[in-house]
Amino acid sequence: MSRLKSGLLACCASLAAGPAGHAADFPRGDSGLADDLRACNAYGAGFFFIPGTDTCVRFSGRARYEAGFVPNRNRTQSQGDQSQARGMIRLNLDARSQTDYGVLRAFLRVDAASRTGILQSTGTQQRIANAFPALGQDTFGRVQNFFIAEKAFVQFAGITAGRAASFFDFYAHDYEMSGLTTGSNLSSTNLLAYTSRIGGGLSLSLSMEDPFFRKQPVYAASVAAAAAPLGAPSQFVAPTAAPTPVILATDGGFNATGAAFLDAVQRSRMPDFVAALHYDDSWGSAHLSSAVANINVGGFIATPALGPAGTTIANDTAAALLAARGVTSGAQTDYGWAVQAGVKLNLPMIASGDGIYLQAAYAEGAMNYTGFTFFTGSYASNLTPIQGASVQQFVSDAVVNPITGKLELSTSFTVVSSFLHYWTPEWRSAFYGSYGALNYKRGTRETFSMLNGLVGNSAPPNAFANPVAFSLSPVLRDTDQVIAGVSLIWSPVRDLDIGIEGTYIGTSVQSGRVPDATYPILVNGLPFVTANRHDAGQIRMRIQCDF
Template sequence: MTTIRSVLLGTAAGLAAATAGQAADLPVKKAIPIEYVRVCGAYGAGFFYIPGTDTCLRVGGRARFEAGYIPNPNRNQSQGDSSQFRGLARLNVDARTQTGYGTLRAFLRLEFASRTGIFMASGTQQRIANAFPATGQDAFGRVQNFVVADKAFVQFAGLTAGRASSFFDFYAHDYELIGTTGGSDVPSTNLLAYTAKFGEGWSATLSMEDPNFRKNPVYSAAVAAALGAGLPTQFAVTTTAPTPIILATNAAGNATAVAFVDAVQRSRMPDFVGALRYDAAWGSAQLSAAVKDVNTGGFIGGAVLPAGTNGAALLATRGITSGSQTAYGWAVQGGVKVNTPFVAPGDGLYLQGAYGVGAIVYTGFTYFTGTYGSNLTPTQGAPFQHYLSDAVVNPLTGRLDLSNSFTVSAAYLHYWTPEWRSAFFGGYGEVGFGRGTRAAFSLTNGLVGSATPPSVVTNAAAFAVSPVLRDNAQVTAGASLIWSPVKDLDIGVEGTYIGTSVLSGRVADQTRPVTDASGLPVYTVRRHDVTQIRMRVQRDF
């Protein structure tokens, strides 16, 4: 046994020595050097070099919780919601590279959110395809989610291309949690812009922007099942957004020749925006302007007039050669921001005003009520609706009558201490339609049903209390209190007031649809007032 053990040990030792000798003859492979992440200080805190490149990258984001309450005593017709909630996630990626032409930048922002409650689940974002709703019986309109490319743009040598905030915007509800004041605020649109800097603090921008995010519908009404007296039964309407042009009537006042026009706006011309801006230590100022088109499609169907009628001659008397037409709207906006560190460090004041023709989204009158709808209630359960169209096809002239609107707003941010701050803000706006347009449209009531005012000729009393196409106004005010116990953490609450009114007379109260023996509404209102409160917990990084 001892002999066998000695032989085995000797053999193992010999093999080990031979292996060591062979290993000594092999080439030694050097370890791959490790490239550590380096801080990039050229663009501020948080940037680092992408290993192996000269590109600096910053990754950031946001987590937010919000809850709100708005009184709503009306619990009829699927209304009655008062509570609202939202959880939001945001991811930012900012990549910058220094070149011979200046900084090359790409910026991405993705947002994901779950929103519940009629007021937090935004109909505006759903109408513009930035969100999708639940479809359950108890959840439709009350539960909503979205995943949206909020930002995705490239900046290089003065050029900005991609999905970014509109260059028309200035204040854009900077100090507000809810966003109730007027003024343009389109944080995500597709654009191609060039910015030139000159002088000390001056810059000028020309921007070609996606028109679809700035179109509020041309007013139209659903066609009644039974068309007006004097029209043949074969007269067909094939679109969901028709608007009529009365070409002839009989002795009884009934329409005998009517053309229906497709009122859906097409995307035909980009919006063109120009902005002149000045930035200095005291603050900033901006003057911006925009030009956009408002358009309608052609006549509905093939034959738009009863058989045997000389349609071309009747249309020619109105100067109409085609059902499709285009008018041009415009808007201007001016704003100033004044830093007031002499009151407290971080304090600031915004003042802004805007006026537009056929450009209601640019003036921002619809920001709280809702956008991309021809008529909407200012809040759920309100007794009447805003009419918010960019234009109306006048049923007598056949021409596009553009609406006009304006807004003014002010906001002040004050730091009580470095950890506590408040914002105080308010605004006022009006929207109006051309003189006589509403009365002209009332003459089509027998053709298109209840979506037009009752006839001013045959039912003047009902016409007077109809909310359809009424000039209206909205006033807003609010204040907030926000606590930031540590950097990039906000815990705050905000209360707002919204008052909506018609500019003259009264309108029927649609929450109490009671009529007298003559068919007139028993209850009428002139204004609707509501308050809202919202709280937020937010962490940025």
């Protein structure tokens, strides 16, 4: 290992020094290469001076193998995977030097992996361009590789700039193998932050962070590819504009006679702003953070408004109908926000290395900051807790109310606790659990029942024409989630972990029932089997070596 590290450090040093430095410091045939690398003790173990400079560098990395099993009875629509596997590498480079303004630091981390099985191969990572899938009939969505610039930041005079972990986060699944609990853990985002060391272990950070890695989309009902009679089935598409409907007029009762469509794709109109107050002491640490995020939708799109019996409505007519209802422009902006508080307590009185985290978060229109969607997925508006689950979750930051045309923000709340205990210096376990809840504004879901067949199956059937079907619709239902797990890890030698972890996740609608997605059978247009929750478990093992 020392030869490998010396060789890699020499390679880094040669790149940093350039051709001239290479010729001077590393003559061809030099057998004393390792002797040229002087230890740098200013920043801890493992740092060496780059020959010919006063910059210290540390190279480190990780190799990991994981395998898992998730019971799954559903074999429809290419689902049904139960076994999972992943092989991963990580390479870190940490370079530091002293200046008149303090330490100048550059940190780089690259992660690469090959993973199989739906649980490991997540659509979430593909949706943010962190991974690419295999394209075979039996491998699409199941076999996935990734190569990620996980970290790439500069720190200087209190400034952190580049790709780094969000300053909002605290616990960030520190004790977990799978990282499933509801709690924010955005390990990579683009940011520019300033941290002021107030003193006595207290610091204040202000961070401007990339919004693309935090957004959950505004809910958008699919739009018929062609106008269809009210109540008739249609083929639906999701155009780039992701249209969502606004009712033009009704028949005087509870049926829409026309709908126009807003562009519901969120544009990046401002960064997210994060503030974090952090305190460290011998007993542990405490963290208080908040965030503000922009939520926006565009104006009405050019797609013709839909009317009854397959008709279309001219744009000027649609505009007049909207104006009569007080809707003059569909483009609008709102602001979501989130707050989080957490504490970590060191527990050496139980055993050396023991500790416990307690954390809670609340958000309006900024669901990802509570971590509610971490396991179920992100950057999509309709998901299931795991592949083949009985229930669906609609996980949008906001909804455009089809009656008022206004943005309405969703709310989410999570709490998590995690305890790490060392049975011996070689054996340790983590015990953790979390609860999360997601709620939409009262009455928002019901307004979609007025749309009848004007939009796709994403909209519930008419609440009055078919109240039973509407009562079972999964669209925009309030849901909650309970997660619990335990692990056992053996470290027979330094830097080697061999562990196993079992996790339970239960997802449920807060009231009523929904169609059971594992039984896609209808009787007289109604689901044959319904459900109000889905319970799942997984077992995962890991062998990991750090150097």
